[in-house]
Amino acid sequence: MTEMHKILDGENETKINIFRVAAKLFAEKGYNGVSMREISEMSKVSKPTIYYYFGSKEGVFKELVNFGLHYGSAQAKQIAALDIPVKQRLVKIIQSRFRISFEHPDFSKFFLMVFVTSENLPFLDEFKKQANIHRQLLVDLIQEGVDSGEFGAGANPQLASEIIGAVMGHFIGKQLKIKKKFLTSDLAEEIVELLFKGLNE
Amino acid sequence: MTEMHKILDGENETKINIFRVAAKLFAEKGYNGVSMREISEMSKVSKPTIYYYFGSKEGVFKELVNFGLHYGSAQAKQIAALDIPVKQRLVKIIQSRFRISFEHPDFSKFFLMVFVTSENLPFLDEFKKQANIHRQLLVDLIQEGVDSGEFGAGANPQLASEIIGAVMGHFIGKQLKIKKKFLTSDLAEEIVELLFKGLNE
DNA sequence: TTTCCTCTACCTACCGGTAAGTAATCAGCG
DNA sequence: CGCTGATTACTTACCGGTAGGTAGAGGAAA
Numbered sequence: 001m002t003e004m005h006k007i008l009d010g011e012n013e014t015k016i017n018i019f020r021v022a023a024k025l026f027a028e029k030g031y032n033g034v035s036m037r038e039i040s041e042m043s044k045v046s047k048p049t050i051y052y053y054f055g056s057k058e059g060v061f062k063e064l065v066n067f068g069l070h071y072g073s074a075q076a077k078q079i080a081a082l083d084i085p086v087k088q089r090l091v092k093i094i095q096s097r098f099r100i101s102f103e104h105p106d107f108s109k110f111f112l113m114v115f116v117t118s119e120n121l122p123f124l125d126e127f128k129k130q131a132n133i134h135r136q137l138l139v140d141l142i143q144e145g146v147d148s149g150e151f152g153a154g155a156n157p158q159l160a161s162e163i164i165g166a167v168m169g170h171f172i173g174k175q176l177k178i179k180k181k182f183l184t185s186d187l188a189e190e191i192v193e194l195l196f197k198g199l200n201e
Numbered sequence: 202m203t204e205m206h207k208i209l210d211g212e213n214e215t216k217i218n219i220f221r222v223a224a225k226l227f228a229e230k231g232y233n234g235v236s237m238r239e240i241s242e243m244s245k246v247s248k249p250t251i252y253y254y255f256g257s258k259e260g261v262f263k264e265l266v267n268f269g270l271h272y273g274s275a276q277a278k279q280i281a282a283l284d285i286p287v288k289q290r291l292v293k294i295i296q297s298r299f300r301i302s303f304e305h306p307d308f309s310k311f312f313l314m315v316f317v318t319s320e321n322l323p324f325l326d327e328f329k330k331q332a333n334i335h336r337q338l339l340v341d342l343i344q345e346g347v348d349s350g351e352f353g354a355g356a357n358p359q360l361a362s363e364i365i366g367a368v369m370g371h372f373i374g375k376q377l378k379i380k381k382k383f384l385t386s387d388l389a390e391e392i393v394e395l396l397f398k399g400l401n402e
Numbered sequence: 403t404t405t406c407c408t409c410t411a412c413c414t415a416c417c418g419g420t421a422a423g424t425a426a427t428c429a430g431c432g
Numbered sequence: 433c434g435c436t437g438a439t440t441a442c443t444t445a446c447c448g449g450t451a452g453g454t455a456g457a458g459g460a461a462a
């Protein structure tokens with residue numbers, strides 16, 4: 001049983017299957033690009049079965065979002081609390097994200113899509129709030145590095161965290177588009193290294 | 202007459218209006234989230250008028266993409282050819298992008314959406330090819346900086362250009378979501394400065 | 403017998419796209 | 433100059449098809 005199944009445990013097998021299929025389809029074609037008929041055909045159940053479990057198309061989508069919110073934030077929080085240099089924690093957080101995107105490409109792709117198009121969907125306010133809380137985690141982490149003297153005093157935590165977030169998102173997005181694996185632990189280190197040292201060195 | 206109108210010159214006023222409305226709607230809701238009825242109502246023409254000018258929904262979208270490709274690449278190429286330090290050219294390219302996104306938010310939003318969306322539309326292969334050519338411009342620029350000794354020899358041009366591209370996209374996307382202007386020329390400098398010096402300083 | 407799950411059959415609203423027609427402009431000819 | 437036939441720039445009315453969603457029946461398990 002995968003880690004993901006643990007979270008989804010207690011749920012009906014049919015429901016989990018619909019869940020996975022929907023994640024994949026939404027990730028590929030966006031919310032409006034996917035029809036309930038499509039989901040039902042690919043999960044080999046009838047349309048009303050999906051309505052029985054999720055209530056509506058929006059319901060399927062929201063449940064997927066909540067799952068991702070729950071699944072993704074736990075690990076980052078854990079790493080942020082470790083007693084190692086901030087820089088190493090940053091590397092670990094990025095590595096963790098890279099790993100998740102490799103182990104669950106469909107869900108990751110879905111979630112990245114939600115991130116990127118969140119303004120388009122009118123029912124994602126709760127998601128936006130959660131995403132901001134999660135972003136703040138990075139800001140606090142870098143602030144900690146500045147306060148402790150690990151980073152230069154001139155570093156702007158707000159700006160730096162946005163840059164790290166953007167870069168992380170970019171590489172995960174790139175990985176999810178191609179087949180060949182390039183998102184290694186080493187790359188995570190290289191990225192952090194480059195952001196620390198800058199292009200000058 | 203704006204710069205944009207110059208490019209669209211020779212085109213009928215009605216067509217330009219449909220063009221603008223479509224850009225805004227597509228940017229807000231994605232390709233599949235917008236209907237031809239919606240475009241026609243907002244541009245105050247009948248639906249067949251849109252078909253008269255663009256042939257199909259896909260036609261509207263593609264023409265928008267081609268316009269953006271043409272409009273966006275010209276300035277970057279010009280800047281890349283200037284006889285000033287690479288770092289300054291990078292700043293200028295980012296500033297130029299910031300300015301475009303400020304002057305034409307609807308078109309920029311549309312274009313960013315096309316770049317970033319995972320609503321992966323089956324008719325955008327040509328666009329992807331063009332986008333890659335454009336990406337290469339940044340790689341070459343940084344390579345030039347490494348060759349001339351302006352950047353450290355250890356800098357990885359491929360990685361660095363991806364990071365710069367990702368960060369640029371992130372900030373433009375952020376600006377387009379909020380009303381208050383924060384995408385200044387100074388911020389462009391600050392970003393490049395941070396990427397050069399790194400968090401260490 | 404009730405509860406849970408899943409189905410077939412169907413709804414209304416809207417989709418992208420088109421057929422057919424028309425008002426206005428314009429070029430060329432007598 | 434006035435007439436004519438073509439062209440441009442649109443319109444109304446409609447098409448077949450598909451969207452999200454539902455009513456209600458059937459079957460299995462308890």
